[in-house]
Amino acid sequence: MLTCREVCIDGPGGSGLIFNRMVEDSRLINTLDRAFGALADPSRRAIIADLSSGERRVTDLARPFPVSLNAVSKHVKVLERAGLVRRRVLGRDHYISLAPQPLREASTWLDQYRAFWEPRLDALETLLRDG
Numbered sequence: 293m294l295t296c297r298e299v300c301i302d303g304p305g306g307s308g309l310i311f312n313r314m315v316e317d318s319r320l321i322n323t324l325d326r327a328f329g330a331l332a333d334p335s336r337r338a339i340i341a342d343l344s345s346g347e348r349r350v351t352d353l354a355r356p357f358p359v360s361l362n363a364v365s366k367h368v369k370v371l372e373r374a375g376l377v378r379r380r381v382l383g384r385d386h387y388i389s390l391a392p393q394p395l396r397e398a399s400t401w402l403d404q405y406r407a408f409w410e411p412r413l414d415a416l417e418t419l420l421r422d423g
Contacts, residue, residue, distance in 0.1 A: 330374035
């Protein structure tokens with residue numbers, strides 16, 4: 293759901309320009325903020341990529357990284373807080389799997405803007421190629 297909020301910006305000479313700012317549903321924004329924040333780190337993106345092939349133990353996820361198991365576990369916790377992964381404990385083993393909903397919501401949000409940037413990027417490519 294979108295709502296509109298007026299924002300007054302005092303310009304040069306005190307013009308007091310008023311802009312209408314669209315504000316998206318705060319629940320979605322919080323989900324997106326957490327998801328994009330978690331995905332901002334290349335190690336966490338690598339963990340997500342690894343999980344795309346299926347559930348993995350935390351120790352298996354940590355194997356390719358040149359850091360401690362504890363460091364990878366902290367990355368997994370960030371992904372959990374963002375809702376991007378789920379943890380299943382079986383004895384001493386912790387199994388991690390993807391939770392697709394936040395990724396789906398992020399993709400949907402990006403798709404809204406894809407129609408805006410793709411034609412502009414195509415035009416820029418044509419301009420750079422043709423002259």
